[in-house]
Amino acid sequence: MKLAASGGIALALTVVASFTTAFSTGAEVVTGVAIGLFVSAGVVAARRRSRRRSAGRPVTPTAGGIVTETSAGPLTIGFVAWATLAAIALSFELWNYFLSPRPAHPTVSYFLAGAAGEPWSRGILFLLWLALGAYLTRP
């Protein structure tokens, strides 16, 4: 029931968001509502995690059953690889952000603005963004 209600709200927000444009009041309202719901869900999830912790139950799942070893091994090398890629991407983003002329050095925002240019693509991006938010607010 809760899942159906959440899905309905997410779809309604997505439909509204897909017909808005950046720098408009409508876009600010629908994005603000989504962020407000995210913060509320995050607070509820944090309380549930806190209750579980005090009850001595595991707080986080085991990443889909994947082995989460802590010693240096292929899995650790994998995490280092992802961290390195993220650091390179972030550095490159900042490098381009501060270079001029701006059109000669496109940042991720340039690609995202292009991808969100049509209502259908904007709707898909908004739904993906909401899905990531739902993942982050898991209890």
Add this chain to the structure above:
Amino acid sequence: MNDRTLTIAAWIALGVVFLALQILAAATRRLFPGVGTALDRIVALPAGRVVVALGWMWLGWHVFAR
């Protein structure tokens, strides 16, 4: 090749590396983590969860509102 073309080529190269790592993770499920597993590891830490949540909020506001 001008600056713009070089920059776009570099972004595409980073995207290709991202896809290659994700394919590697799918091919070697228990040996190499996917981006989801890496994110799971980050949000398992309270500070990591807060940082990722703030990043999520900034991303949405930046892309859809401003």
